[in-house]
Amino acid sequence: MSLVNRLFKLEQHKTSIRVEALSGLTTFLAMAYITVVNPSILADAGMDFGAVFVATCIAAAFGTIVMGLYANYPIAQAPGMGQNAYFTFGVVLGMGHNWQTALGAVFLSGVIFVALSVLPVREWLINAIPRNLKLGIAAGIGLFLGFIALKNAGIVIDSPATLVTLGDIVSFEPLVCLAAFALIAALSARKVRGAVVIGILAAALVGWLSGKVAFNGIIAMPPSPAPVLLQLDIAAALQWSMVTVVLSMLLVDVFDTAGTLIGVASRAELLDERGHLPRMRRALMSDSAATVVGSLAGTSSTTSYIESAAGVEAGGRTGLTAVVCGLLFLACLFLAPLAQSVPAYATAAALLFVACLMSRALADIDWGDVTESAPAVVAALAMPLSFSIAEGIGLGFICYVSIKLISGRWADCSLAAYVIALIFALKYAFL
Numbered sequence: 001m002s003l004v005n006r007l008f009k010l011e012q013h014k015t016s017i018r019v020e021a022l023s024g025l026t027t028f029l030a031m032a033y034i035t036v037v038n039p040s041i042l043a044d045a046g047m048d049f050g051a052v053f054v055a056t057c058i059a060a061a062f063g064t065i066v067m068g069l070y071a072n073y074p075i076a077q078a079p080g081m082g083q084n085a086y087f088t089f090g091v092v093l094g095m096g097h098n099w100q101t102a103l104g105a106v107f108l109s110g111v112i113f114v115a116l117s118v119l120p121v122r123e124w125l126i127n128a129i130p131r132n133l134k135l136g137i138a139a140g141i142g143l144f145l146g147f148i149a150l151k152n153a154g155i156v157i158d159s160p161a162t163l164v165t166l167g168d169i170v171s172f173e174p175l176v177c178l179a180a181f182a183l184i185a186a187l188s189a190r191k192v193r194g195a196v197v198i199g200i201l202a203a204a205l206v207g208w209l210s211g212k213v214a215f216n217g218i219i220a221m222p223p224s225p226a227p228v229l230l231q232l233d234i235a236a237a238l239q240w241s242m243v244t245v246v247l248s249m250l251l252v253d254v255f256d257t258a259g260t261l262i263g264v265a266s267r268a269e270l271l272d273e274r275g276h277l278p279r280m281r282r283a284l285m286s287d288s289a290a291t292v293v294g295s296l297a298g299t300s301s302t303t304s305y306i307e308s309a310a311g312v313e314a315g316g317r318t319g320l321t322a323v324v325c326g327l328l329f330l331a332c333l334f335l336a337p338l339a340q341s342v343p344a345y346a347t348a349a350a351l352l353f354v355a356c357l358m359s360r361a362l363a364d365i366d367w368g369d370v371t372e373s374a375p376a377v378v379a380a381l382a383m384p385l386s387f388s389i390a391e392g393i394g395l396g397f398i399c400y401v402s403i404k405l406i407s408g409r410w411a412d413c414s415l416a417a418y419v420i421a422l423i424f425a426l427k428y429a430f431l
Helices: 002-008 017-031 034-043 049-071 081-092 099-118 120-127 131-152 172-189 195-210 240-267 280-297 308-313 319-332 344-364 370-386 389-406 415-430
Strands: 077-079 156-159 163-166 302-304
Touching: 002 319, 017 195, 017 308, 017 319, 017 344, 034 049, 034 077, 034 081, 049 077, 049 280, 049 302, 049 319, 077 280, 081 099, 081 240, 099 240, 099 280, 131 156, 131 240, 131 308, 131 344, 131 370, 131 389, 172 195, 172 344, 195 344, 240 280, 240 302, 240 308, 240 344, 240 389, 240 415, 280 302, 308 319, 308 344, 344 370, 370 389, 389 415
Parallel strands: none
Antiparallel strands: 077 302, 156 163
16 A cells, blocks of 8 residues: 555545546546447548457557556546547548558657657647636536537437437437436535446446346457557658648647646646646656557557546546556456447446536636637637537637737737647648
């Protein structure tokens, strides 16, 4: 206990091994869907489903464990949802590149990411995000989580007329999700530890017992990783036609990670008195190294996951939460049937609850200064509506700088704010 306490500073963060372990399980359950969804998306690019399943687990385990041991943060990592969609539908199917070249681009973006993490440039950029914009980002991540939850449970569905509309909420999945959400919120109000895990498992159990969800068993040998392991084509990714691809992957990864780190750390009250994240460089190195390892294993860019907020809400405050979650991803290699038996609507209930909590950051925005509040609201709204944390950050920065300049308060913006706004403006204009 003393070694674990010293390594993760459990007493300093007023937590315990039991709480951290439960929080790691909570985060894993909220993220377990990626072990199925990521291979499904990359399979559309022509990659082997089973091999990508293994690569997904390896990338997630590596990045999450390194984040826990090296940076001591309860933040888990896995191949990003936006990044895998860009990989398949943008680079491979859209531009016509093969998946080996796309993996090479992921590797190159990860290497540049590592270089930026070593240098003070990236830390300087992230720490320069204005306080009110940080609050908008944290709330936006909450709204994004909520939108994902409602979508995964079938509570909201796509509509050709209105983009989104209400689904059949009296059908099985939406009903169970909403019931589990109510259970989680009620247990949380009664200060019950592990309320989120209880809600997830209760929803899953209803599905298994009703026969609506298949219980696929517990143990199975992992598939062979050979079809995608070390199959990246770095030489092809160095072609001029791939420059915009590499830059796009880099920008999305950098600012997705920035938003997630700030949002989750803010909810866990891990920011310092200046609103900065201590050990930022270590967190950034963990994230960027995971992208490099993931590309070698055979998957799209790895990033910090907003679902980490579920573990934070369960009490996780140290890297022990991340280590437990990472070990569960390794175990998932052999427990794939069990992990895949937890339905999406069960984890959706947990994400919807966390979304409600994270959205409270809007209350702390300086509403008396429209030059501060308006960009924060734009960032918060843009994340769920563009289905991208990075795009929300980009629009938020562009609005922030533009409003400050036009209002004659250009001195309120740091040099980093101008740089970030310019980067996104150029990306939208030319990439």
